[in-house]
Amino acid sequence: MTTISERTSPAERFQAIIDADEKVEPSDWMPEGYRKTLIRQIAQHAHSEVIGMQPEGNWITRAPTLERKAILIAKVQDEAGHGLYLYSAAETLGVTRDELVELLHTGRQKYSSIFNYPTLTWADIGAIGWLVDGAAITNQVMLTRTSYGPYARAMVRICKEESFHQRQGYEIMLRLCNGTPEQKAMAQDAVNRWWWPALMMFGPHDSESTHTSQSMEWKIKRISNDDLRQHFVDMTVPQAEYLGLTLPDPELRWNPERGHYDFGEIDWDEFWRVVNGHGPMNRDRLEHKIRAWEDGEWVRDAAAAYAEKQQARRAASRTGG
Ligand code: FAQ
Numbered sequence: 398m399t400t401i402s403e404r405t406s407p408a409e410r411f412q413a414i415i416d417a418d419e420k421v422e423p424s425d426w427m428p429e430g431y432r433k434t435l436i437r438q439i440a441q442h443a444h445s446e447v448i449g450m451q452p453e454g455n456w457i458t459r460a461p462t463l464e465r466k467a468i469l470i471a472k473v474q475d476e477a478g479h480g481l482y483l484y485s486a487a488e489t490l491g492v493t494r495d496e497l498v499e500l501l502h503t504g505r506q507k508y509s510s511i512f513n514y515p516t517l518t519w520a521d522i523g524a525i526g527w528l529v530d531g532a533a534i535t536n537q538v539m540l541t542r543t544s545y546g547p548y549a550r551a552m553v554r555i556c557k558e559e560s561f562h563q564r565q566g567y568e569i570m571l572r573l574c575n576g577t578p579e580q581k582a583m584a585q586d587a588v589n590r591w592w593w594p595a596l597m598m599f600g601p602h603d604s605e606s607t608h609t610s611q612s613m614e615w616k617i618k619r620i621s622n623d624d625l626r627q628h629f630v631d632m633t634v635p636q637a638e639y640l641g642l643t644l645p646d647p648e649l650r651w652n653p654e655r656g657h658y659d660f661g662e663i664d665w666d667e668f669w670r671v672v673n674g675h676g677p678m679n680r681d682r683l684e685h686k687i688r689a690w691e692d693g694e695w696v697r698d699a700a701a702a703y704a705e706k707q708q709a710r711r712a713a714s715r716t717g718g
Pocket of ligand 1: 509
């Protein structure tokens with residue numbers, strides 16, 4: 398019996414790793430398309446985490462209590478950390494973080510459509526945690542089993558944190574729903590605005606998805622966009638019922654034959670408008686991101702100069718100089 402490492406052709410070795418459900422590592426040969434797909438997806442994911450700090454960051458100064466403020470700061474910081482793990486995972490594929498940031502800033506790489514909607518009330522912070530982090534975990538648990546090792550390992554830690562985020566969002570909603578009629582109405586209004594954008598996070602229908610079939614063959618994606626979306630709907634409807642909130646979809650109903658909830662059609666014109674840069678907040682989000690990058694230049698320069706100095710000191714102490 399031959400083992401994977403004894404096979405001669407790099408392409409065969411790659412396929413054998415995929416077939417055996419093992420992980421492809423940075424030093425392994427991989428098809429150029431596999432590498433490019435991963436860079437695209439991981440970078441889009443990293444950019445989403447970083448841009449995703451803005452809608453919630455908007456409420457840090459206005460959180461209703463000190464405790465809520467501390468929790469929100471920690472959550473937003475977690476998203477920055479996720480961005481960092483993901484940029485590091487992408488760098489193992491031979492691209493630099495600076496290159497990826499440049500691609501984002503010049504609009505040549507995307508980030509998730511969901512972060513182009515405004516956060517109008519405190520209830521939006523609950524709705525984001527519950528629905529947006531809920532949708533993110535649904536997608537990302539699958540990615541802990543993705544075929545590329547560094548991406549899969551980054552996702553394990555990210556998922557643990559996202560699941561805490563989801564619970565804190567649900568808890569905000571629960572408090573609002575058990576509060577005054579005005580608070581409950583605020584929670585309902587937030588769900589009315591975030592439900593459809595959350596469903597859009599899973600991407601176009603499988604039949605319209607450019608990358609799904611190849612990505613599933615390579616086991617980058619393990620479950621299709623539509624199947625993940627269905628899973629999210631099935632999981633979330635009972636949670637909404639427990640909160641006493643209505644989901645804004647008149648076609649939403651349990652289908653006993655399918656064993657799933659049926660739901661209405663997403664407004665795909667809106668989805669593509671937002672993906673292509675014309676959502677309510679696209680311009681603000683990118684401008685803010687670029688400004689923060691430019692304002693932070695001196696910090697990056699100082700950190701790089703410090704690292705260089707430390708390295709020189711270590712080298713000097715090794716040579717006794
Ligand atoms: N928004 O062929 P597919 C988070 C693009 S993290 C914008 O189906 P694919 C945490 C897609 O890129 C949220 N663009 O693509 C958090 C492609 O365009 P391209 C981000 C979208 O890659 C919570 C085209 O449409 N999560 O929320 C979207 O196979 C709270 C055709 O689509 C990830 O990135 C969209 N929604 O499947 C942070 C997870 N959907 O590149 C802060 C990793 C599709 O050819 C606060 N990514 N497009 O020009 C994935 O799993 C996949 O990339 C999908 C899309 C499922 C998003």
